Amino acid sequence: MTRSGKEYMDGLRDGRRVFINGEFVDDITSHPAFRGAVRSIAGVYDHADDPANAEVMTYPSPATGERVNKSFLIPRSEEDLRSRRVALRKQAEMTLGLMGRGPEHVAGFLAGWAARPDVFAEGGQRYADNIVRFYEYVRDNDLYCSYAIVPPQIDRSKPAHQQADPHLYAGVKEEREDGIVLAGAQMLGTGAAISDYLILSCIVPLRPGDEDQAVNVAIPIGAEGLKVYSRRGYAEAASSLYDYPLASRFDETDALIVLDDVFVPWEHVFVYRDLDITRDQWSRTPAHLLGNNQAQTRFSVKLDLLAGMAKRVAEMNGSASFPPVRGTLGEIAAHAAMVGGLVAAQEQNCEIDEHGVAWPGKAEAYAVMTLQSDFYPKLLNIVRDLCGGGVIQLPSSAADYAHPEARADLERYVQSPGFPSEERVKLLKLVWDLVGSEFASRHQQYEMFYAGAPFLVRTRMSEMYDFDRATALVDRALAGYGVEGPQAS
Ligand SMILES: Cc1cc2nc3c(=O)[nH]c(=O)nc-3n(C[C@H](O)[C@H](O)[C@H](O)COP(=O)(O)OP(=O)(O)OC[C@H]3O[C@@H](n4cnc5c(N)ncnc54)[C@H](O)[C@@H]3O)c2cc1C
Missing domain, CATH: 2.40.110.10 (Butyryl-CoA Dehydrogenase, subunit A, domain 2)
Structure with missing residues (x-):
């Protein structure tokens, strides 16, 4: 049920x-x-x-x-x-x-x-x-x-x-x-x-x-x-x-x-x-992978939200078409796309064990866990950079709009084309709650630590990657020559 x-x-x-x-x-x-x-x-x-x-x-x-x-x-x-x-x-x-x-x-x-x-x-x-x-x-x-x-x-x-x-x-x-x-x-x-x-x-x-x-x-x-x-x-x-x-x-x-x-x-x-x-x-069970596959599916949604916020703020501030801002949006989008792709790749690279259970792809799962503690705080900073002082130059609370004199000033000075005051403030308060508030700060700590202390996750990643395949390439690169030049195979 x-x-x-x-x-x-x-x-x-x-x-x-x-x-x-x-x-x-x-x-x-x-x-x-x-x-x-x-x-x-x-x-x-x-x-x-x-x-x-x-x-x-x-x-x-x-x-x-x-x-x-x-x-x-x-x-x-x-x-x-x-x-x-x-x-x-x-x-x-x-x-x-x-x-x-x-x-x-x-x-x-x-x-x-x-x-x-x-x-x-x-x-x-x-x-x-x-x-x-x-x-x-x-x-x-x-x-x-x-x-x-x-x-x-x-x-x-x-x-x-x-x-x-x-x-x-x-x-x-x-x-x-x-x-x-x-x-x-x-x-x-x-x-x-x-x-x-x-x-x-x-x-x-x-x-x-x-x-x-x-x-x-x-x-x-x-x-x-x-x-x-x-x-x-x-x-x-x-x-x-x-x-x-x-x-x-x-x-x-x-x-x-x-x-x-x-x-x-x-x-x-x-x-x-x-x-x-x-x-x-x-x-030896797929528990950690299945739990974290869910966690990353959830994280992927959050990154899409962050990317969406960045885009909206840039549009509202009239900066969305500036080449550096487009580059910044691209950087956020790249991270969102990368996590979405690595989550999907866990399906494609799953392994079916001897009990017939599908384990999500390990290297992709641990790659996200390893990288996210590093890049999530950076993405928050990028969005803060895009917002400038706009997320601070906000009315103290919704109650300010109930005061006629304050409301008139807010409507005149805290607005953007296409975004009347209450809409502009609404968007920026949303952004602040994801990048700057106490809630946001806890979320930063969460994304850094929920899968374990970063130094431990990195160590685990080194066990998940196919280093045999990687070192075979090194062997291939080293094969067939020596100090004397090419060697007969
Ligand atoms: C917001 C949030 C929510 C969480 N939710 C849950 C939950 O629902 N359930 C749950 O069980 N846990 C949860 N956790 C706990 C999380 O699993 C732990 O924070 C994580 O495992 C790291 O352990 P720790 O915090 O004790 O850090 P520690 O292990 O004490 O490490 C802290 C730092 O000390 C340094 N350090 C410590 N030991 C070493 C070492 N041996 N070598 C080198 N450096 C070292 C590193 O810099 C490390 O990052 C949550 C954590 C946060 C922040």
């Missing part, structure tokens, strides 16, 4: 402990820091739930035959990847590529894990059964999972078990007959406050002695002992939709997750105290 937006919102009223501005939130769906994001996600649910969109957005569940969201699809062909991407792109367009951890993100990870239960079975068959059952449950009930898979920054020079307190990093505190008890903290649960389940695991390398942290579990956000410590809410700080059109609608929020002796029944444990499987779940 697919859920409606209302069903999604109803599910969030479960007694969850979300903390912001010195207090726990009563109702996440009406709190000003979260309600905008909740409504945006509800809109995404409604879109997929609309029978008119069923063909593009859903597929029949192999278990029930009912239509389920395509983000859960386990791809078995290039065509499956393409059809999944079309649905994911549509979903991303609804939130302008600005919600990185909507329900469709972790759905890809779950599909990747469920596609390769053999990896989880190495820890015991029950763990393989658990991951498949949980994936099917989430898929068939259209649930929203977020994840926290990085230990908090406390002391990066020491492994988990050598921290001052062995339960600083989230991990197993107690094993019981019916399940396990977890304690500690994990960063950085984007969307956790507005999701149904948290997947808690670890993607950073663990060392022998860190077995307590070597887990993968699912926890309902409303579980007793789970606390979500949100950062500052940009939606709440936004003075109006007109002034902060992106922050007010798409701030998915990020949070520190604290586990105060949280009980997890065995059926929600997928990896248990196993360093090898905790590592292998990211590389």
